[in-house]
Amino acid sequence: MADIQETKESLSESLQQVISLLEKHRLIENMVHNQEMSNHELIESLVHKQNLNELQKKLELLHPADVAYILEALPLEQRLDVWELVKADRDGEILLEVSDAVRQTLIADMDSDELLAAAERLDTDELADLAPDLPKDVLQDLLDSLDAQNRARLQSALSYSDDAVGSIMDFDIVTIREDITLEVALRYMRRLGGLPDHTDKLFVVDRDDVLHGVLPLKRLVVSDLDAKVADVMSEDAVIFHPEDIADDAAKAFERYDLVTAPVVDESGKLVGRVTVDAVMDLIREEAESDMLSMAGLREEEDFFASxxxxxxxxxxxxxxxxxxxxxxxxxxxxxxxxxxxxxxxxxxxxxxxxxxxxxxxxxxxxxxxxxxxxxxxxxxxxxxxxxxxxxxxxxxxxxxxxxxxxxxxxxxxxxxxxxxxxxxxxxxxxxxxxxxxxxxxxxxxxxxxxxxxxxxxxxxxxxxxxxxxxxxxxxxxx
Amino acid sequence: MADIQETKESLSESLQQVISLLEKHRLIENMVHNQEMSNHELIESLVHKQNLNELQKKLELLHPADVAYILEALPLEQRLDVWELVKADRDGEILLEVSDAVRQTLIADMDSDELLAAAERLDTDELADLAPDLPKDVLQDLLDSLDAQNRARLQSALSYSDDAVGSIMDFDIVTIREDITLEVALRYMRRLGGLPDHTDKLFVVDRDDVLHGVLPLKRLVVSDLDAKVADVMSEDAVIFHPEDIADDAAKAFERYDLVTAPVVDESGKLVGRVTVDAVMDLIREEAESDMLSMAGLREEEDFFASxxxxxxxxxxxxxxxxxxxxxxxxxxxxxxxxxxxxxxxxxxxxxxxxxxxxxxxxxxxxxxxxxxxxxxxxxxxxxxxxxxxxxxxxxxxxxxxxxxxxxxxxxxxxxxxxxxxxxxxxxxxxxxxxxxxxxxxxxxxxxxxxxxxxxxxxxxxxxxxxxxxxxxxxxxxx
Structure with missing residues (x-):
């Protein structure tokens, strides 16, 4: 069990450890710079290697959100030192977690191949968040590397304005048909072997992907196994359209206490879902941007910006x-x-x-x-x-x-x-x-x-x- | 399916309808006041009755959060007219949804019996939110009317400061034992017949209520039915203590994308849970209070306050x-x-x-x-x-x-x-x-x-x- 107090302490502790390891590292580099130690000696220096190894191991143990927190709290030079040490396969996740301003400093430090590799590990909806910050040629390479469905999804996600539901929806949807029994539905779940994060309901669609209702997991586990999905599902769920205003969606989430909600196009076809964590990020961002704009700051600012x-x-x-x-x-x-x-x-x-x-x-x-x-x-x-x-x-x-x-x-x-x-x-x-x-x-x-x-x-x-x-x-x- | 655009339109439409019905109602009352119509005629007036009936029906169809929205958008006199028409059995839910400032105006309009009746329909955690606004004698009567467990819960909830986890937790917890199979767990769920809102995980406790782990519903539905709860449950869930700072809990919810999280006391006993909707309310309130306090407003203000x-x-x-x-x-x-x-x-x-x-x-x-x-x-x-x-x-x-x-x-x-x-x-x-x-x-x-x-x-x-x-x-x- 991860105690919240421990989590918090270990987070600021982690930051302190990273800083002290970085300082040792700097110390040795400065000695080289001042000719007190030859470059060759440095490379051989066990102490130096140990430090970096220790730092790297430390970073590997941290949640991407926590690495993001540390990157945001470090001045630019130290931030890039730490960023170098992060394993390439975690770059994408971490880029998603840092603030826009800090993300730009990290992306500026990566070459096209690194960026492409980081991006390829992400889901389409995550890519859509990252895409506006990527250089044009990387974005083009990325689009070329996707299959037709995901390319279409990414392009449509990028086409919605920042304040539309389309820009905050994801595509982690699990669908079932209404004419099966709950027993069959459960067997299908078990075959899937896992459900996306935040899944609190399954989406009931017909063969044309038109949404007919939603089946909350809560109902699935308490209802009679012989019942049909159609009899248990809820037909009056709140639904969104991709072009709806995201802020209205956030209000609906608060008003009706939602965890996820389906997004359908004008013909009623299911195209994605909105989750409460995207909504929470939105609420936080809006509150911050109101505060910043009342003080006459154009946008979020990296604390260590030039x-x-x-x-x-x-x-x-x-x-x-x-x-x-x-x-x-x-x-x-x-x-x-x-x-x-x-x-x-x-x-x-x-x-x-x-x-x-x-x-x-x-x-x-x-x-x-x-x-x-x-x-x-x-x-x-x-x-x-x-x-x-x-x-x-x-x-x-x-x-x-x-x-x-x-x-x-x-x-x-x-x-x-x-x-x-x-x-x-x-x-x-x-x-x-x-x-x-x-x-x-x-x-x-x-x-x-x-x-x-x-x-x-x-x-x-x-x-x-x-x-x-x-x-x-x-x-x-x- | 409730389209968000429709929801929004119908909400402002509802407000307009309520206002125009109220205006008709006022018109007739003014005529009485100006002696243009005798009181007797008024009572007989079909138009008048129809208006009120129509308004009352309109209100009954609305979600408590939507009634709250309408009450907040009306000047005091009209607000109390509408409040009179709300069915007594919905008073409690609606009082929970309105802002603190508006709640005070509504409570001031109710007598002790009405307040007690409204409060008795609420859960203990909801009562804890309402209690600070209740007159002392009503609160005492309320405490006397509760059973021992709920009285203890309410008293402890009231003892936590506003910014502690204890003040935002609820008691809608579903617990299971770790030595049963998933099949037995599912049978138990079906016997319960329903799960509390936002239930995304079950809490695994021993006979002393000490928390051993959590079993996400997502895992319950995809795992082998013969597996033991102990083998499927997650042991590294984020947990809170009632005296933890609520804002830290909110950050943990955002950082780790939680929907619910268990709250345990110092001996590891499960005492409640925190849900994402309470956290969203908290984030919204904090952002608002930052904005208000930067402008030198002490607290939220009813738009139609004197x-x-x-x-x-x-x-x-x-x-x-x-x-x-x-x-x-x-x-x-x-x-x-x-x-x-x-x-x-x-x-x-x-x-x-x-x-x-x-x-x-x-x-x-x-x-x-x-x-x-x-x-x-x-x-x-x-x-x-x-x-x-x-x-x-x-x-x-x-x-x-x-x-x-x-x-x-x-x-x-x-x-x-x-x-x-x-x-x-x-x-x-x-x-x-x-x-x-x-x-x-x-x-x-x-x-x-x-x-x-x-x-x-x-x-x-x-x-x-x-x-x-x-x-x-x-x-x-x-």
Whole structure:
């Protein structure tokens, strides 16, 4: 029995062992480099060989997912050292487990023959995951090496967009006919000798592969052996089409607690299945990509990516942020005359802008989440806006009052305190309105409301906050 | 067969139907209210009754998860109208499916007897999910109504913290002995007549309930019927303890593609199991709570919560934000003399602060994610900081150069442009350092690095940015 605590400890332990073995290895290589040891001596060095052997043995004992974890946690140079030591027949499995960014660094280190050899050991659905990262010539060689059925499967899997069910389905389907008895079905299973991972149901099809129902293993083992498959199977299973949106499929998995589900084409023919592990990966990836895109990162980033690669990943949103900051700066520029007269305005204006931004982001986050769950739509938009404006008004009077009092205490001007409170309230109302409207608009024009909502809100509340505060001050104080 | 597209359409269709039926219902009630129709007439009103009947029938046909979806998408008043119509025997299932915030609104609308009746229909593990939201007297009555085994189970389930495996496990375990043949095992299954949801394996225990192995159904159906359970079962299954961290269990489910896994106590006795649907809920909840807490929302919020409830949910971070904004404001206050002399400083300073905040948040988001995946630790902290400082230096020189040129173009002062560029570079370096250090420190002292990292980073880059820019300007320009 593998205790979860032990698993976890041994995983971080494994990482530590790999690192210390690598360090010994580096030490000796450096000695050669510094001429302290001749190359010949090195080759003979028992210590060196022992280290590498030990490391290689260690890696062989680990689950592919665990090797992937270690590769991801190592800086590039050490990562490639470890990658060299991984037995070629495990390359494919491990490439599937690492993140996209790390996969690219590993593939860049392999030649065409190695890649082809690694890919040939994979199932068609796994190949489809790997294919977008392979060099074109390797992909072509690979397609040529497949038989007709698998080539057609791979090509169709590659033709679906990333967010379609077709891109997450696999082909590990076990089918039976409806007119046989359970006894015959069980005999057939035993002849197969094994079932694919996650098999919780068999798919009942006719001779044209049209799906008629599903037979859960659970029912197979508890039902009378003389019963016909047709009498025991379930006919109201949830089914998907390859072009369905993968995220909807994930919601159906959660809603109806599925483990696997059949995928059929428009004529009802069974073409594949979706499993819960693919769905879990999808949920995890979507949550991560929402988080990354809200922070303005274009994609997942390898922790040990070069500085230049990271700059490329992040520059787009920084540039947009720079432009919005410049606009806000020009808004302030309009009121330079007022600031010259009352310099306290310069010190107070970032408070109005900052709190508005924070509050607007709270609203946006709620709406983005509601859109993702399908709970926000046109029929309740009005009541949402009303509510958010109410929250903003209350917060504005409350915190605006506090900050107005502070402004009065600091600068001894009663009107300044009042302007501060009014500006704060108005900017929070603006933040609430924009916080609801911006993500809904982005959703309406078909864009992901998570991407950039935060930057747009902050731009509005910065420029708006400066304009409201300095404008009120110019009218009432100068 | 239930087509996913149909499922989805019928779900939003159902919502639309419920809303229009509710509207008709309201219309009539309003007429009564406005004295256009006597109460007596209303009661007799066939239309009215028909509407409610139709609505009730509609609701009966829906899956509990779908009723939950509709309840969550309705404003409070309409939500309670629908809740009234749900048959009492489905209350419990539906309460389990709705979000925490919505559950509270529904429970508040039920009296003790209704709650007790709803709760009594649930399994012990489901009760454990519901219990924290029940009034104390109902919970006590409930405990009294259970038999000894289930009372002990519920009490122990309630004793585990929210993030422990014990809080997500259930008790739907099917056990067999290792000395019987598969034929006998299958006969036993057939006598049971049905297996719990998600059963993909049977648990092999001795007479003291100590777990010896697991027998996947997949193996049961393909193996020779004369074989002994002991020869076919797997002995290296992943096992959990009730006090293990639930998030680690979720990672093990993803890593090793599990559907169910046994939970044992310290003496190796089987006490429950974890299923993949509980793990999926956990992953979804964690991703959501990370997103909410980064935006400074304390907890999930009902979309139709009262203004006052929403203010309570959001006030804490707004207050912290107000304090950090005030500190930044005092930093500017230190340099009021300089701003009085060169008013352009007031317009330019928010750019330095804003871009620093955005860049720092990009770094923090990366680190928070790396910590969650276990890829960031002390051994690679140095190389992470070096890399982030490199990215910051490059971005600072690049964008600082651009913005310096803009400042020169706007205000015609060459030294002002240079100060702008230097301040931007220094603030980006500060943002990079803090972006790595703050989440790592929070993690080290045992706090969730997602909560508040963003507010702390922004506070640093605001105050720091103002200080660096105005400080440099005071030294070199005045």
């Amino acid at each position: 500085v230049w690669k990271s700059v490329q990943n992040r520059w787009a949103w920084l540039a947009i942020n720079l432009i919005t900051a410049l606009i806000a700066s020009r808004v302030i520029g309009l009121f330079e005359g007022s600031i010259e007269k009352i310099v306290a305005l310069a010190a107070l204006m970032p408070i109005v802008a900052g709190v508005g931004g924070n509050s607007g982001n709270q609203t946006t986050t709620m709406i983005v989440r509601g859109l993702a769950l399908g709970q926000v739509a046109s029929h309740n938009m009005k009541s949402l806006i009303t509510k958010e404006l109410g929250v903003a008004l209350l917060n504005g009077l409350l915190w605006g009052g506090v900050i107005g009092a502070v402004a009065y205490a600091l600068y001894g001007s009663y009107p300044l305190g009042l302007v501060m409170m009014s500006a704060m309230t108005l900017n929070l109302l603006l933040a609430a309105l924009m916080g609801v409207v911006i993500p809904l608009m982005m959703n309406k024009i078909g864009r992901d409301p998570a991407v950039g909502s935060s930057v747009l809100i902050t731009a509005m509340t910065d420029s708006g906050g400066f304009f409201i505060f300095l404008g009120l001050a110019t009218i009432f104080l100068i | 203004v006052w409830k929403s203010v309570q949910n959001r006030w804490a971070w707004l207050a912290i934000n107000l304090i950090t904004a005030l500190i930044a404001s005092r930093v500017i206050g230190l340099f009021e003399g300089s701003i009085e002399k060169i008013v352009a400083l007031a317009a330019l300073m928010p750019i330095v602060a804003g871009v620093g905040g955005n860049s720092g948040n990009q770094t923090t988001t990366m680190i928070v994610r790396g910590l969650a995946l276990g890829q960031v630790a002390s051994h690679n902290m140095k190389s992470l900081i070096t890399k982030e400082l490199g990215v910051a230096l490059l971005n600072g020189l690049l964008w600082g150069g651009v913005i310096g040129a803009v400042a020169y173009a706007l205000y015609g002062s060459y030294p002002l442009g240079l100060v702008m560029m230097s301040a931007m570079t220094l603030n980006l370096l500060l943002a990079a350092l803090m972006g790595v250090v703050i989440p790592l420190m929070m993690n080290k002292i045992g706090r969730d690095p997602a909560v508040g990292s963003s507010v702390l980073i922004t506070a640093m880059t605001d105050s720091g940015g103002f200080f660096i820019f105005l400080g440099l300007a005071t030294i070199f320009l005045i």
